Amino acid sequence: MDDPVSEAPVRETPVRAAVDGGELVATLWHADAAGTPVVAIHGITANHRSFSPLAARLDAPVLAVDLRGRGGSRSLPGPFGLEQHAEDVAAAMAAAGFERAIVVGHSMGAYVAVRLAAAHPEQVEALVLVDGGLPLRPAPEGVVLNPEDVLGPAIERLRMTFPSAEAYRDFWRQHPAFGPYWSPAIQEYVDYDLIDVDGALRPSATPDAVIANLLELDGRGGYTAALLGLDVPMRLLRSRRGLFDESPGLYDDEWLATWTSRLPGLDVRDIEHTNHYTILMGRGVDAVADAVSLVATADQRSVETREGR
DSSP, X not given: OOOOOOOOOOOEEEEEEEETTEEEEEEEESTTOOXXXXXXXXXXXXXXXXXXXXXXXXXXXXXXXXXXTSGGGTTOOSOOOHHHHHHHHHHHHHHHTOSSXXXXXXXXXXXHHHHHHHHOGGGEEEEXXXXXXXXXXXXXXXXXXXXXXXXXXXXXXXXXXXXXXXXXXXXXXXXXXXXXXXXXXXXXXXXXXXXXXXXXXXXXXXXXXHXXXXXXXXXXXXXXXXXXXXXXXEEEEEOSXXXXXXXXOSSOHHHHHHHHHHXXXXXXXXXXXXXXXXXXXXXXXXXXXXXXHHHHHHHHHHHHHHTTO
8 A cells, every 4th residue: 555645734825816717716835935836737637636745745835726627617618728728827826926936737737737838938947747748649540539438437437426425435445546545635635526516416527628638638739849849847757557556657668768759858757656646646745746846946056056146
């Protein structure tokens, strides 16, 4: 089993940012802390509470958002594309008073982080991509995959209702990538994800939003060009186990080598003994925090060099 991830309560400040169609919901931890601010962007069916363990390990302001179509931002309308998410995150940064930040993206959130850096390079100090951000390996020639083929159980879950919060916890305890590694942090994340929709308890992510984003993760729509055109420090943290605790994970060695050859400045680190989720909400969170701290230290040294100190 993974080591349990627990932490002392950290002061939180709710943030609401005006965006197209309404308000984006976010949380700001350590509002008064010094250091380079951190912006955290969650995965495709997730919510911003996945970053609670990371926030507890950083001594810097940390802003995490619920992307439109998920969590507290569930009611925001489309479009749900990566570029729209990036503009929403930029609006949340402005609402929190962040001029520039280290951006941490997990899974699909890493793709949003890349789009943010491409559209607003002046706002992004560095990128920490947590098991995401590189275009996914395409399907074999002649094979057409639909969203259910890729995220089948996840899409099915979003269409389910649950009689209680405990029933939803039980559902997740049976998930091979969550159940064996259950912790207070995972339970808090799961509890936040269950919401009342028209009198029924449902997962917060909307299927339309998830499907729209899933179709973009192969690099289409100019994403690959945006990634290759970035001029910002980037670190990729990879798990060798995937969405169902299987091996290989999201990026096998051959596919990763294809992309590291195209992105020679990409710093890749494998985070052992984690899967796609526990890399952030389990024992991998310390490695994520270390990556953010190393980037922040390098940034501070760069500032001191420029100022002649």
